[in-house]
Amino acid sequence: MQTVKLVSGHEMPVLGLGTWDLRGAGCKQAVREALGLGYTHIDTAWMYKNHREIGDALQEAGADRAGLFITSKVWNTHLHYDGVLEQAEETLRDLRTGYVDLFLIHWPNEATPLAETFRGLRRVLGEGKARSIGVSNFSVSLLEEAERVAQAPISVNQIKYHPGAEQRDVLRWCQDHGVSVTAYSPLGKGRALQDSALTGIARRHGKTPAQVALRWLVQKGMVVIPKASSKAHLEENMDVFGWALGPEEMAQIDAVEG
Ligand SMILES: NC(=O)c1ccc[n+]([C@@H]2O[C@H](COP(=O)([O-])OP(=O)(O)OC[C@H]3O[C@@H](n4cnc5c(N)ncnc54)[C@H](OP(=O)(O)O)[C@@H]3O)[C@@H](O)[C@H]2O)c1
Numbered sequence: 001m002q003t004v005k006l007v008s009g010h011e012m013p014v015l016g017l018g019t020w021d022l023r024g025a026g027c028k029q030a031v032r033e034a035l036g037l038g039y040t041h042i043d044t045a046w047m048y049k050n051h052r053e054i055g056d057a058l059q060e061a062g063a064d065r066a067g068l069f070i071t072s073k074v075w076n077t078h079l080h081y082d083g084v085l086e087q088a089e090e091t092l093r094d095l096r097t098g099y100v101d102l103f104l105i106h107w108p109n110e111a112t113p114l115a116e117t118f119r120g121l122r123r124v125l126g127e128g129k130a131r132s133i134g135v136s137n138f139s140v141s142l143l144e145e146a147e148r149v150a151q152a153p154i155s156v157n158q159i160k161y162h163p164g165a166e167q168r169d170v171l172r173w174c175q176d177h178g179v180s181v182t183a184y185s186p187l188g189k190g191r192a193l194q195d196s197a198l199t200g201i202a203r204r205h206g207k208t209p210a211q212v213a214l215r216w217l218v219q220k221g222m223v224v225i226p227k228a229s230s231k232a233h234l235e236e237n238m239d240v241f242g243w244a245l246g247p248e249e250m251a252q253i254d255a256v257e258g
Contacts, residue, residue, distance in 0.1 A: 001040055002241055004223060006155035007178045008132035010101065013069050014218055015238065016041030018184065018227035023050050030229045031057035037234055043158075043182075043225040044095075045073035045106050046087045051094035059096060070095065071158075071182075073106035073136060074120075080112050084120025088129050103130035104158055107137050114142075115149040122152050132156070136184075140173045147177065158182040161222060162192045163213050164258035175221060182223040187213055188258075197252045205243065214240040216253045 003011035017034045019027060019042060027050045031042065035057070044054055051072070058068070072095070074087045091100060103124055105117055121133045134156030135146055146154055157174050159167050161183035174181045187193060193209040202212045210233070214224050218240055228234045245253070 001038070002218075004180050004221075006102075006132050006180055007153040008155045010131050010155075011069075012102070012132075012156070012180065012223060013041035014223050015039070015214075015240065016043050016069070016071070016182075016223065016225040017234070018225040019044045019050055019054065020048055020227055022048075022053075022227065022229060024053060026229060027053040028057045028060075030234070032061055033231050034228075034234050035061045035063055037231075037238060039234070039238070040067055041069040041071075041225070043071045043184075045075070045104075046078075046091055047073070047075040047106060051091055055094055055096040065097060069101045070097065071102040071104065071156075072100045073104040073158075074117075076105070076107040076109035079105065079109050079117040079120075081116050081120045081123075084117060085123060088120075088124045092129060099128055100130050102132045102134060102156060104133070104156065105135045105138075108135075108142055113149075114145055118146070118150045118152065121150075125152060134158070134179070138170070140169055143170070143173055143177070143179070154179050156180045156182055156223075158184055158225075160185050161217060162186050162188040163195060163198060163216065163253050163256040164188065164192055166254070171220070171222070180223060181221070182225060183217045184225060186217050186224045186226050192256075195256050197256050201245065201249050201252065205245075207239070207243070208236055210236060211239055212245070212253070215243070215245055216250060219245055219250060
């Protein structure tokens with residue numbers, strides 16, 4: 001699996017499984033299926049309420065922890081120092097792992113000073129409970145503030161990014177400052193796939209619109225975490241390496257309107 005090197009020094013697989021809205025037996029099944037197909041990167045969050053199922057799936061699959069990359073996130077009601085520590089502990093307990101690879105601030109909340117949240121994250125990092133830390137849904141101005149107060153490398157900003165929904169200013173800022181970008185909802189929750197530019201390009205390459213959308217994001221330098229629950233979708237979403245979109249095709253997708 002292709003990886004990106006984070007500013008923390010750790011490698012992050014460019015493709016991961018998104019797990020928002022995967023719960024209970026369906027979640028366990030999708031994660032087992034994904035691991036069987038060769039996924040090594042799983043994106044979850046305290047707020048998704050599926051850490052236990054993911055932990056079960058990892059145990060049952062006998063997955064080699066060292067070969068996995070697990071991201072989780074602290075919810076924005078818990079951005080005070082103790083809240084960060086509390087959710088980190090719960091996360092590790094429920095996932096049944098000693099550490100997460102990446103722990104993110106899920107959503108900003110101006111009620112808590114960012115410096116305090118980062119104090120908590122630095123402790124989690126210092127205790128080896130997270131290998132890298134970062135943010136999600138951060139604008140350029142919040143990123144600038146985070147950079148001022150973090151006192152630790154900000155490895156990732158996870159943001160919504162798909163054809164028809166770009167955040168070019170945030171992407172540019174991150175790329176200029178060494179912050180890797182993970183594109184969430186990379187398929188626009190499946191709704192971005194009907195566009196005629198995507199379907200036309202897909203036909204030409206013998207690929208699907210979902211693969212074209214993911215490839216476009218990967219070629220822009222982003223990590224992608226499509227959520228899928230069927231084996232067919234999981235398999236399809238892995239085929240985004242070893243082929244490329246041309247500059248005109250990239251521009252055509254850039255022009256897609258949301
Ligand atoms: N940080 C944040 O605030 C935040 C916010 C939202 C999401 N996320 C993360 O990003 C992940 C992905 O985003 P998302 O779940 O919002 O949406 P998404 O990945 O853009 O789309 C998921 C939808 O697309 C369908 N799909 C998957 N593969 C497909 C394919 N090859 N062809 C056609 N349809 C396909 C899925 O159907 P099936 O399930 O039927 O396969 C599902 O309905 C989340 O699961 C979560 O981990 C983070």
